[in-house]
Structure formats: C-alpha cells, structure tokens
Amino acid sequence: MRAERVVSIARVRGMGIFLGLISLVMLLPFGFEVPARTEATFEISQAPALPVPALSMDVRLVSVVLGLVTAALCGVLVLRRSTRGAYAVFTAGVLCFLWSFLVWVGRGNSLNFVALLGLSLISATPIVYGSLSGVLCERSGVVNIAIEGQFLLGAFCAVVVDSATGSLWAGVAAGAAVGALLGWVLAFLALRYGADQIIVGVLIDAFALGFTNYMLEQVLSPHENLNSPGTFPAVALPGLSRIPIVGPILFDQNVFVYGAAMLLVLVNVALFRTRWGLRVRAVGEHPQAAATVGIHVLSVRYRNVVLGGLVAGLGGAALSIGSTGQFSQDMSAGLGFVALAAMIFGRWRPYGALGAALLFGFARSLVGFLGVLGVAIPAPFLSMAPYVITIAVVAGLVGRVRPPGADGVPYRAE
Amino acid sequence: MRLELDAITKRFGSLVANDKVSLTVEPGEIHCLLGENGAGKSTLMNVLFGLLHADSGAIRIDGGAVRFADPGEAVRHGIGMVHQHFMLVPVFTAAENVVLGFEPTRPLGLLDRRRARADIRRLSVEFGLEVDPDAVVETLPVGVQQRVEILKALQRDARLLILDEPTAVLTPQETEALFSIMQSLKRSGRSILFITHKLKEVLSIADRITVMRLGKVVGATTPQEVDESELAAMMVGRDVELVVRKAESHPGEPVLELRNLRVVDERGVAVVDGVDLEVRAGEIVALAGVQGNGQTELAEAVTRLRPVSSGSIRLAGEDLTRASPREVIRAGVAHVPEDRQEDGLVLGMTVADNLVLDIYDVAPFAAHGVRDLARVRGNGETKLSEFDIRAPSADVAVGTLSGGNQQKVVVARELSRPVKLLLASQPTRGLDVGSIEYVHGRVVAARDAGSAVLVISSELDEVLALGDRIAVMYRGRITGIVGPGTGREEIGLMMAGVTVPPAEAPSTAGDGGAAGAGDTGDGGPHAGPAGGGAGKASGDPAPGKGSTR
Ligand SMILES: Nc1ncnc2c1ncn2[C@@H]1O[C@H](COP(=O)(O)OP(=O)(O)O)[C@@H](O)[C@H]1O
Ligand SMILES: [Mg+2]
Numbered sequence: 001m002r003a004e005r006v007v008s009i010a011r012v013r014g015m016g017i018f019l020g021l022i023s024l025v026m027l028l029p030f031g032f033e034v035p036a037r038t039e040a041t042f043e044i045s046q047a048p049a050l051p052v053p054a055l056s057m058d059v060r061l062v063s064v065v066l067g068l069v070t071a072a073l074c075g076v077l078v079l080r081r082s083t084r085g086a087y088a089v090f091t092a093g094v095l096c097f098l099w100s101f102l103v104w105v106g107r108g109n110s111l112n113f114v115a116l117l118g119l120s121l122i123s124a125t126p127i128v129y130g131s132l133s134g135v136l137c138e139r140s141g142v143v144n145i146a147i148e149g150q151f152l153l154g155a156f157c158a159v160v161v162d163s164a165t166g167s168l169w170a171g172v173a174a175g176a177a178v179g180a181l182l183g184w185v186l187a188f189l190a191l192r193y194g195a196d197q198i199i200v201g202v203l204i205d206a207f208a209l210g211f212t213n214y215m216l217e218q219v220l221s222p223h224e225n226l227n228s229p230g231t232f233p234a235v236a237l238p239g240l241s242r243i244p245i246v247g248p249i250l251f252d253q254n255v256f257v258y259g260a261a262m263l264l265v266l267v268n269v270a271l272f273r274t275r276w277g278l279r280v281r282a283v284g285e286h287p288q289a290a291a292t293v294g295i296h297v298l299s300v301r302y303r304n305v306v307l308g309g310l311v312a313g314l315g316g317a318a319l320s321i322g323s324t325g326q327f328s329q330d331m332s333a334g335l336g337f338v339a340l341a342a343m344i345f346g347r348w349r350p351y352g353a354l355g356a357a358l359l360f361g362f363a364r365s366l367v368g369f370l371g372v373l374g375v376a377i378p379a380p381f382l383s384m385a386p387y388v389i390t391i392a393v394v395a396g397l398v399g400r401v402r403p404p405g406a407d408g409v410p411y412r413a414e
Numbered sequence: 415m416r417l418e419l420d421a422i423t424k425r426f427g428s429l430v431a432n433d434k435v436s437l438t439v440e441p442g443e444i445h446c447l448l449g450e451n452g453a454g455k456s457t458l459m460n461v462l463f464g465l466l467h468a469d470s471g472a473i474r475i476d477g478g479a480v481r482f483a484d485p486g487e488a489v490r491h492g493i494g495m496v497h498q499h500f501m502l503v504p505v506f507t508a509a510e511n512v513v514l515g516f517e518p519t520r521p522l523g524l525l526d527r528r529r530a531r532a533d534i535r536r537l538s539v540e541f542g543l544e545v546d547p548d549a550v551v552e553t554l555p556v557g558v559q560q561r562v563e564i565l566k567a568l569q570r571d572a573r574l575l576i577l578d579e580p581t582a583v584l585t586p587q588e589t590e591a592l593f594s595i596m597q598s599l600k601r602s603g604r605s606i607l608f609i610t611h612k613l614k615e616v617l618s619i620a621d622r623i624t625v626m627r628l629g630k631v632v633g634a635t636t637p638q639e640v641d642e643s644e645l646a647a648m649m650v651g652r653d654v655e656l657v658v659r660k661a662e663s664h665p666g667e668p669v670l671e672l673r674n675l676r677v678v679d680e681r682g683v684a685v686v687d688g689v690d691l692e693v694r695a696g697e698i699v700a701l702a703g704v705q706g707n708g709q710t711e712l713a714e715a716v717t718r719l720r721p722v723s724s725g726s727i728r729l730a731g732e733d734l735t736r737a738s739p740r741e742v743i744r745a746g747v748a749h750v751p752e753d754r755q756e757d758g759l760v761l762g763m764t765v766a767d768n769l770v771l772d773i774y775d776v777a778p779f780a781a782h783g784v785r786d787l788a789r790v791r792g793n794g795e796t797k798l799s800e801f802d803i804r805a806p807s808a809d810v811a812v813g814t815l816s817g818g819n820q821q822k823v824v825v826a827r828e829l830s831r832p833v834k835l836l837l838a839s840q841p842t843r844g845l846d847v848g849s850i851e852y853v854h855g856r857v858v859a860a861r862d863a864g865s866a867v868l869v870i871s872s873e874l875d876e877v878l879a880l881g882d883r884i885a886v887m888y889r890g891r892i893t894g895i896v897g898p899g900t901g902r903e904e905i906g907l908m909m910a911g912v913t914v915p916p917a918e919a920p921s922t923a924g925d926g927g928a929a930g931a932g933d934t935g936d937g938g939p940h941a942g943p944a945g946g947g948a949g950k951a952s953g954d955p956a957p958g959k960g961s962t963r
Binding site for chain 2: 008273274275276278279281282285286288289290291292293294295296405
C-alpha cells in the first residue's frame with residue numbers, strides 16, 4: 001500500500017502564505033502589542049510524576065521570536081521549487097503558532113500544560129476508536145457513515161447498563177454490542193440488499209439520535225438512577241507515570257486510552273502484515289480480483305462492518321463512562337464524522353488517523369481551557385472552532401489522497 | 415490434464431450466451447477458442463472457472479465429472495485463468511498479487527513475504543517470466559502485468575491455463591514473448607486454452623482450434639487444415655473481406671496542425687509530450703500505439719475535453735488551443751470517442767435524441783428555447799435508414815442496441831454536420847465484423863469527400879488497413895511517421911519506443927535510444943513519474959533473456 005500524498009507546488013505556496021499570515025498575528029497582537037515584561041506561566045508538574053519547576057516565559061519575547069521563525073518558514077515554502085518536506089515545514093510553523101497562542105492566552109496567568117495535553121488525549125480517544133472503525137470498514141470497501149450513531153447509542157447503552165448493573169465492564173460490553181448490532185444492520189441492508197451505504201448510514205445516525213432523545217426524556221429523566229454511571233478511573237502505570245511531563249499525560253489514563261493504543265497497533269499489524277489484512281485490502285481495492293482467487297467478498301465485508309461497529313461502540317462507551325459519566329442529549333455531537341475526517345486525513349491508515357485525532361482532541365480541550373481562562377469569545381463560537389479546524393485540515397491540507405479502489409462501491413457476484 | 419466441456423448451456427435472461435457448447439482440451443495442447451466479440455467465449459470460460467454457473471451441461475477433468483461453486487474450487491482442480499480484464503489489485507506489489515488467496519504464512523497468520531518472493535523467483539526462472547516481486551503492479555507495463563497473472567496461476571499449480579484474449583493489449587513483440595512463454599508451459603505438460611479473435615495468432619500457435627459463433631460451436635479444426643479466410647468465414651458465418659477497399663489518397667491543404675503539443679495529467683506527468691502532427695484534407699492519418707501511451711489524452715486535447723499545457727492546435731488555420739468543446743464542434747470537428755458508452759452516447763436517452771446531442775438547441779431542432787420533438791423524431795427515422803442502424807425505432811433507448819449499432823449512432827451524428835476533421839478513436843473496438851466493415855467504409859468515404867481524418871487505433875490491422883500515413887506514439891511522443899507499405903515488424907518496434915528514422919519522420923525521438931529493441935511498449939504515462947527506470951520490461955522473444963528492473 002503506497003497511498004501517495006500528492007502535493008502540488010501551488011498548494012505548497014498556499015501553505016507558505018498561510019504561515020506568513022499567522023506569523024503576522026504572532027508578531028503584532030501576540031507580540032509587540034503585548035505590554036513588555038508580561039509573563040505567562042506553564043505549570044508542567046503534576047502528580048504522580050516527579051515535580052519539575054514551572055516554566056515562566058516573557059510573552060512578547062517568545063511570540064516575536066516564534067513569529068520570526070514562522071516568517072522564515074513561510075519564506076522557505078514560498079520560494080521552494082520542490083514539494084518535498086513541505087508538510088514538515090508547515091507543521092513546524094503551526095506548532096510555533098500554537099506555542100505563541102498558548103503563551104498569549106496564558107499571559108499574566110498560569111496554565112497547566114500537562115493537564116491540557118492529558119485532557120487532549122482523553123478527547124482524542126473516542127475519535128481514535130471511530131477512525132479505526134472507519135479504517136476497518138472502508139479498507140474492505142464499505143463506507144461507514146453510521147459511526148456517529150454507533151457512538152451515540154454505544155454511549156447510551158454503556159451508561160444505562162452500567163447504572164443498572166453497577167458494573168463498568170458490563171457497560172463496556174453493552175456499548176460494544178450495540179455498536180456491533182448497528183454495524184450488522186448496515187451490513188445486512190447494504191450488503192445483502194444492496195441498499196445505498198451512505199443513506200443507510202445516515203438513517204442509522206438519525207435513528208440513534210431520535211431514539212436516545214426519546215429515552216432520555218421518557219426513561220432517564222424520571223429514573224435518574226439509570227443515568228448515574230461510574231467512570232473508569234485513571235490507572236497510573238508504575239514507574240512510567242513518574243516520568244516528568246510525559247508520565248501523567250501518557251501513563252496515567254483510563255483503560256479506554258490504553259485500549260485505544262493497543263487497538264491501534266493491533267489493527268495496523270493485522271491490516272498490513274497478516275493474511276487477513278491482505279485479503280481485506282484486496283476486497284476493498286478490487287473485489288472482483290479477490291473473488292477470482294476464491295475470497296468471499298461479501299463475508300469479508302460483513303465481518304469487517306460488524307467489527308467496525310463494535311469498535312465504534314467502544315468509542316461511544318469511551319465518550320460516556322470513559323470520560324464525563326452521565327449521558328446527555330446528542331453527546332457525540334458530530335464526533336463520528338470528525339472520526340471519518342481523521343481517517344481520511346490519515347489516508348486510511350491507523351497511525352495517520354491518530355495524528356488527526358490528537359489534533360482535534362487538542363483543539364477541543366483547548367476550548368475548555370479558554371473558557372476557564374475567561375477569554376472574551378462567546379462560548380458557542382469557541383465550540384465551533386474544532387470543527388472549523390477539522391474542515392480546514394481535511395479540505396486544505398490533505399491534498400489528493402486515494403481511498404481504497406472500491407470504497408463505497410457495492411459488490412455483486414455474477 | 416484432459417478437460418472436457420460437454421453441452422454447456424448458459425443463459426442471461428432470454429439471451430443464450432452458450433448453447434450446448436462442447437470441446438475437449440488434451441494434455442499438453444494449445445487449444446484456440448476463436449470467435450467474434452459477443453460469441454460467448456468469456457462466458458464459457460467464466461463457467462469453467464466457477465465464476466458463473468451453467469444452466470446445464472457437464473465439465474469433466476481426466477474423465478471425472480466436476481462442479482465448481484466458485485473460482486477457489488476451480489483453482490483447487492488445477493485450473494488457472496488470466497482474465498481479459500486483469501484481475502490484479504493495482505496498489506499491491508507483484509508478490510502480494512501472486513500470493514493473494516493462497517498466502518504462505520508464519521504463525522499468527524502473519525504473511526511470509528520472503529517465501530512469497532522466493533516462490534515467484536523460482537517460477538520466473540522456470541518459465542522465463544521476468545517480474546520484480548516488489549514492484550507495485552499499477553506501475554508495471556501491461557505485458558508484465560500479464561506475466562503476474564500467469565505467475566498467479568502457476569503458483570497455484572495450474573495444469574490448465576485459460577488465457578482470455580491475452581494479446582489484445584500487447585505489442586507485436588510482447589505477443590511473441592507471450593507465445594514463447596506459452597510454448598514453454600506446453601513443454602512442461604500443461605494445457606492451454608487460448609482465446610482470441612485474431613486469425614493470424616490462431617494459425618501460428620494453435621494445436622487445435624474451436625470456433626464459436628453466437629453462442630454455438632460452429633466448427634473444430636487445426637491450423638494445417640484451414641487458412642485465414644476460411645477461419646474468418648467460419649467465425650462470421652459468411653465470406654468477409656479482410657482488406658479495406660480504398661483508392662489512392664489525394665491530400666490537399668493541412669487541416670489539423672498540432673505544434674509541440676504538451677498535455678500534463680492530474681499527477682503532473684506529461685502524457686502528451688511535444689507532439690507535432692499534421693493531417694491534410696483528403697488523407698487518413700492512422701495513429702498507432704499501445705494503449706496508454708497518450709493517444710487518449712491527445713484526442714481529448716484536440717476536442718478540448720482536456721487542458722493543453724503548451725503548444726498549439728489549429729484547424730484549417732483557426733487557433734483552437736483554448737476553444738471550448740462546443741466551438742470545436744462548430745468549427746467542423748467530428749469526434750468518435752474511444753469509449754462510446756461513456757463519452758459518445760447518453761445510454762438512457764432515445765436514439766433520436768442521441769442523434770442531435772450536438773445540435774439539439776439550434777434550428778431546425780429548436781426555436782426560442784423550445785425543442786421541436788417531431789423534427790427530432792423525423793431526423794431519427796431518416797438516419798436509421800441512412801446509416802443502416804438496426805433498431806426497432808428511433809424512440810428506443812440507445813443503450814438497448816448492440817455495440818455495433820450504438821457505434822453507428824455515434825458515427826451518424828458526427829458525420830451529419832459539415833466535417834473538416836474526423837477524429838475517430840478506436841472506432842471499431844468491440845464491434846462485430848459486419849459493423850467493422852461498415853465503419854471503415856464510412857471513414858474512407860469521409861476522406862474521399864475531402865475531410866481530413868485522424869484514426870487512433872491500437873489494432874495494428876486497422877492501422878495498416880486505413881492509414882494513408884501511419885504515425886506511431888510511444889510515451890507521449892511520436893516515434894515516427896511512415897507510409898502505408900511499412901511492415902508490421904517495423905511498426906511494432908516503433909510502438910515499443912524504437913525510433914525509426916525515415917525521411918518522412920520529423921525527428922521527435924522518444925527516450926527510445928536507451929530502450930533498445932527488447933524494450934516493449936510499457937504503460938507509458940502509467941509508468942509513473944519515476945520515468946525511464948520504472949517499468950522497463952523485456953519483450954525479448956527469447957525467454958529468460960529479458961530483464962526487469
Ligand atoms: N453478466 C452478463 N449479463 C448479461 N449478458 C451478458 C453477461 N455477460 C455476457 N453477456 C452477454 O453474453 C454474450 C457473450 O458475451 P461474452 O462471453 O463476453 O463474449 P466474448 O467473450 O466471446 O466476446 C454477449 O452478448 C454479452 O453481451
Ligand atoms: Mg470476451
């Protein structure tokens with residue numbers, strides 16, 4: 001599999017110009033317009049890691065320096081004749097901007113950087129499950145738009161079952177099971193009866209939303225005890241979690257985060273190194289070719305769509321009993337679609353999707369932090385930001401990526 | 415193995431694609447199945463391979479009756495098939511494609527890539543099938559992709575190999591190389607069922623021949639007993655003329671002039687790379703070349719369906735380099751596109767509507783923005799008889815007609831306007847012999863009426879039959895322009911990128927110099943940006959001599 005990312009010179013120029021614009025923002029509002037000797041403090045110490053002193057930075061100095069670096073990177077991109085390494089340069093520029101933005105936001109204040117990143121990871125976790133679900137389905141040639149619905153119903157069932165039984169693991173199992181069930185519905189209608197995959201998927205999403213709204217109003221509201229689940233506690237890994245900075249971020253998380261990491265590796269190995277994966281990819285790329293060597297195309301797709309539903313259901317459970325606990329109306333809030341966007345941005349590869357999921361998770365938890373810091377932007381506006389970033393990333397940066405050859409194309413034997 | 419097909423019948427709805435077809439393939443024999451497009455050859459092979467299920471009839475292998483529910487079972491019984499449209503996963507490597515469905519594994523289901531590679535190397539050497547196991551298939555030339563298909567069958571221990579029209583996509587040299595591979599397979603005791611509609615090939619390679627027509631076996635013979643015209647008559651059911659009758663051409667003023675034309679595709683590869691070409695009034699220029707060497711893009715550029723990067727297109731002195739497709743039509747260009755079902759017709763619309771697609775909005779077929787349907791229908795009925803289109807009426811959807819009649823609809827529409835240039839791409843692809851004769855006749859008639867004609871074809875026979883001059887394209891460039899008397903061999907070499915320097919040829923040498931005679935036409939533009947190094951493969955007739963890097 002070599003899904004090349006095609007970058008044109010024009011796109012590289014565009015990225016350069018974008019860096020130029022953000023460098024202006026860094027130099028002026030974040031830089032020279034900030035009163036001299038304003039400091040921002042980043043708390044980078046958190047239990048159970050060994051303590052480290054906080055980082056204090058002069059806002060104007062940091063922003064101006066980073067702004068100049070970004071301007072230089074802009075020059076590199078605009079003047080460059082080849083497209084190689086353009087993404088690395090661009091990413092570096094954007095990271096500079098983020099750094100400068102954080103420093104500016106935290107001016108005269110102190111901001112817990114480790115907590116921010118830890119929260120980002122938690123926000124990213126359901127998206128990772130969702131995009132793995134997308135990878136599993138689409139690599140076999142079926143588009144799973146139903147991830148959103150699988151999230152929502154998975155989250156709901158996990159909450160109800162946990163509340164009723166008092167067992168978090170039963171909640172996890174319920175979330176996974178209902179996700180798999182919705183996956184089966186999609187597979188049944190789309191594969192057995194050749195119904196349009198997108199339409200079936202959207203209908204599943206609509207059903208999940210309507211059903212959970214109804215249940216929330218009619219059942220969970222009168223019976224509060226059915227909407228009072230526990231949440232998985234963070235489990236600090238001995239030793240590793242004591243590493244300063246990265247320890248609390250990576251090694252003091254709940255089972256869903258660890259599970260996502262393991263699943264990521266597992267799916268990647270299975271897809272690209274095993275016989276199973278070779279066959280799945282063949283079915284997704286060229287089902288007729290797979291059929292002529294004796295592979296049962298529809299069974300492979302069936303299995304993968306159910307499996308994908310199961311994984312998305314886990315993501316739903318991560319969303320409820322893996323983070324906030326209670327079920328609330330439309331709590332998936334479009335994350336299923338964001339997961340698909342992450343999958344596309346990651347070129348239908350697990351690790352690629354991880355990057356996009358982390359970016360989105362970061363944006364989402366940053367919004368939370370900005371609220372706490374009292375940044376004067378209306379809250380609904382702020383909560384739009386992660387979606388805008390997703391659209392920008394998918395539309396602007398991805399370039400032309402190539403989906404599996406038979407993605408979304410129904411297969412008929414004979 | 416000895417294979418017997420006994421009275422196989424397969425219906426698609428009311429169409430009987432195979433009607434009690436029987437044939438026997440002896441061990442170690444090359445058995446040719448000959449028949450026109452639509453005769454039912456592929457259907458029969460799909461039945462044999464378990465992809466389709468016969469309505470009645472029996473298959474016997476070495477005397478024992480077998481039934482294949484799916485291709486997997488056919489493979490287990492020692493049958494391998496190279497499909498007419500390759501069944502390869504384009505983004506997989508050659509090795510991955512060869513082992514797919516039959517993968518050597520290590521514990522936990524992990525792929526054993528090393529063993530896959532070793533298997534391929536061993537088979538490559540044994541049968542002279544040079545393939546780089548790690549090359550991504552879509553970057554390989556067609557001829558090499560075909561070897562991957564053959565390797566796939568051999569890796570599964572095929573004792574009977576079905577080759578469905580394997581030569582349709584090959585240069586003459588690649589065909590030679592394939593034939594020598596077939597001979598070495600035969601020597602190893604394997605049987606081969608070779609399907610084609612090309613008479614010369616049948617006579618040169620077959621041990622025995624079975625001819626099919628309209629779903630039935632109409633004869634069995636051997637190359638010793640028949641000649642080309644007898645075979646043609648069996649195949650078509652009547653005597654056919656194997657040559658196109660045409661008088662000497664009298665070229666006039668240049669009509670189409672391409673100067674240094676360059677077309678860059680979506681990936682930034684120059685698919686048409688500096689083409690100079692002139693077509694005069696009253697002559698047919700035939701543009702030969704293996705498919706995928708930029709001919710399609712050239713035609714799309716001339717008809718303005720694709721942007722031109724540089725260079726110019728002039729029609730009778732008028733600059734059309736930046737014109738719109740509509741302006742090109744109005745300027746007098748008739749276009750018979752390569753894919754008539756995609757680009758030539760709207761299949762769901764009626765014959766009558768398809769006949770006025772280009773002029774539906776102008777008098778006499780429309781006035782003040784309202785169409786005159788009576789006139790459209792009247793025009794349809796007139797054209798049906800004028801162009802001998804066999805359809806129940808002009809009101810049926812064009813998609814219900816046979817391929818030959820669909821093509822006649824396209825030709826009828828395009829030749830019903832004043833024509834300065836007729837640009838016909840693969841005008842007879844997939845047509846029956848009768849329709850081929852008809853279309854060729856119309857092309858020659860257009861020339862005799864004073865139009866300039868550019869015929870793009872990957873069928874060498876067609877190029878030789880029609881061309882007053884023959885231009886050969888390889889990797890986006892014209893490797894030479896020669897007269898009609900030029901030998902097949904010479905044109906074959908030019909199709910493989912070897913520049914022939916006759917006086918007539920404006921020297922636009924390809925990268926042929928380094929390529930050498932053994933270098934077959936590769937996918938050209940499809941070889942990808944890696945350029946020269948990628949996908950050069952040997953088409954050397956001597957097995958084992960070639961090299962694939
Ligand atoms: N899947 C199918 N459904 C309906 N008709 C078909 C199908 N496959 C082939 N046919 C028809 O059967 C006839 C024989 O086709 P085919 O076996 O492909 O011919 P050949 O390989 O000899 O060119 C044609 O008329 C074709 O249109
Ligand atoms: Mg066929």
